[in-house]
């Protein structure tokens with residue numbers, strides 16, 4: 001209890017923190033001052049290994065000089081231009097570079113500023129495409145329980161997380177949720193579980209109930225991320241693809257977390273061998289160094305919307321002031337160079353088996369009730385104690401205090417380190433996790 005504490009607390013009051021227990025944080029703040037590579041540092045110089053890549057963003061490690069220099073140079077050359085009716089070369093170049101990683105055919109790219117915006121943008125694209133194709137009645141959406149699709153009104157309606165909805169009224173109508181795929185038979189499975197492909201039949205049930213011809217799109221995360229790493233059961237995504245094809249429904253993969261190497265492949269689409277019609281992305285696209293998201297779509301979708309538009313008028317009435325912001329494009333291009341030069345995605349794929357084995361070695365801690373994993377992402381469930389999520393939250397705070405940063409969701413601890421992680425970092429992460437799990 002320092003003499004200056006009331007003053008410090010007052011200084012923390014004006015900032016309304018997102019997705020945080022504001023009162024608790026301001027009473028016992030956990031601040032970071034700088035970061036480098038795999039580590040955060042506090043103002044006092046305490047080192048904290050980053051086991052969740054910030055928030056699944058920092059694939060190439062923190063404070064990459066190549067990105068900082070590219071953004072700095074960009075802001076001195078062209079800081080801003082309207083993205084409507086005006087262009088700058090880096091936007092076109094980055095779109096092209098992104099299509100070198102997306103599945104074949106998904107080669108038209110729309111820029112936004114966040115994952116949430118990419119989701120709502122993809123919803124509008126789906127509606128606009130069906131209208132362009134003469135099927136304006138397709139206005140329903142299907143998604144899944146335990147999904148996270150950001151926090152804008154469309155994404156909240158799609159998402160399947162009760163706390164993100166309950167304070168905000170009725171939201172969007174016409175969104176139906178398939179069951180989640182977290183089955184007890186799949187506990188402690190490494191990678192894609194065997195059980196649960198049949199849960200994709202929920203989509204067919206909605207087609208039969210509401211008319212498949214009324215459904216615009218199905219949104220799924222290839223692996224549910226924020227909720228706690230739920231890799232798709234074998235055959236599940238393939239079956240969704242089949243039903244979508246039969247019913248003329250667009251399949252959208254929300255790849256905001258799963259994109260850019262996290263699954264050990266470019267995107268979840270390639271990791272699981274199923275190609276969607278649209279995919280969202282954000283986070284690692286700029287290594288988290290600038291806010292940016294994107295939607296990649298099948299060329300035919302873009303062409304149909306262009307062809308349905310007027311000869312000299314706007315074809316798609318959507319976009320943000322900061323779409324394709326020059327500084328974000330510069331960061332994205334620098335990140336594309338890092339992906340190529342350091343073969344980060346291949347690196348993640350090579351590291352994945354060691355990572356998965358190491359995290360699953362924690363299964364012998366009595367407090368651990370399940371571990372799920374794929375690529376360089378894993379979730380460790382701890383047995384609840386008190387209110388749901390209380391123990392996970394406590395664990396996350398104690399881990400930070402012992403020098404490890406990660407995100408918790410409920411009672412799940414999410415491990416998703418930067419893709420540049422080396423064996424010694426993995427050892428440090430597992431040692432710190434084990435020490436904490438033993439104490440819980």
Ligand SMILES: Cc1ncc(COP(=O)(O)O)c(C=O)c1O
Nearest residue numbers: 114115116148149150254256257
């Ligand atoms: C799958 C998915 N979609 C959308 C979002 C929202 O992204 P943002 O927080 O950048 O708006 C997230 C964020 O974690 C996500 O995991």
